[in-house]
Amino acid sequence: KAGVTQTPRYLIKTRGQQVTLSCSPISGHRSVSWYQQTPGQGLQFLFEYFSETQRNKGNFPGRFSGRQFSNSRSEMNVSTLELGDSALYLCASSLEGGVLDNEQFFGPGTRLTVL
Amino acid sequence: GIQVEQSPPDLILQEGANSTLRCNFSDSVNNLQWFHQNPWGQLINLFYIPSGTKQNGRLSATTVATERYSLLYISSSQTTDSGVYFCAVTIFTGFQKLVFGTGTRLLVSP
Numbered sequence: 556k557a558g559v560t561q562t563p564r565y566l567i568k569t570r571g572q573q574v575t576l577s578c579s580p581i582s583g584h585r586s587v588s589w590y591q592q593t594p595g596q597g598l599q600f601l602f603e604y605f606s607e608t609q610r611n612k613g614n615f616p617g618r619f620s621g622r623q624f625s626n627s628r629s630e631m632n633v634s635t636l637e638l639g640d641s642a643l644y645l646c647a648s649s650l651e652g653g654v655l656d657n658e659q660f661f662g663p664g665t666r667l668t669v670l
Numbered sequence: 671g672i673q674v675e676q677s678p679p680d681l682i683l684q685e686g687a688n689s690t691l692r693c694n695f696s697d698s699v700n701n702l703q704w705f706h707q708n709p710w711g712q713l714i715n716l717f718y719i720p721s722g723t724k725q726n727g728r729l730s731a732t733t734v735a736t737e738r739y740s741l742l743y744i745s746s747s748q749t750t751d752s753g754v755y756f757c758a759v760t761i762f763t764g765f766q767k768l769v770f771g772t773g774t775r776l777l778v779s780p
Contacts, residue, residue: 588768590768592711597770598756600767600768600769611767643711645713658701658703658718659703659760659768661705661712661713661714663710663711664711666711
């Protein structure tokens, strides 16, 4: 079974631009979560999608948004990029996203650099 | 919110040595996972261990949920064990969310 895939793996943007990252979960997984990892803040939760609905969002500004498609693939968008958005963005998928089964599997990440 | 603390923050070992990494959490959790993050950033699942003890080769983990801690044991360490080890707890408040610990950076020297 293929793992979680993320594209692109590396991205360089300039301040003010916007960016879209993509995540394809493990086949059969319906929950996709996004995380940001920076040296200063560590790993932080961005949001989770389940059945095309955002169920909750972490403490990030509205410039960070996402969506999920009917095949469970998810995209994350960051508008008006700032230098501080430079980070490794990780997505994780799990089977149902509920209490009973919440082992999460991570993709390789997208490393975003904002110049 | 819940706090997840890991110790030690940094660890240097000689190849062949054993080590114990600790994860303390401040509130009840639904589940706990251990991950190894490789130099390329990939988080690799090591254990999914809400309670009890599990073993996988040279690695084993124990979670004592009632006392709010988990331990990761690495025996006969190898240079490929180097990297950052994270524990992450699952909390559920209408949705599931992983809260990561602060990490332990391990360097195994030959």
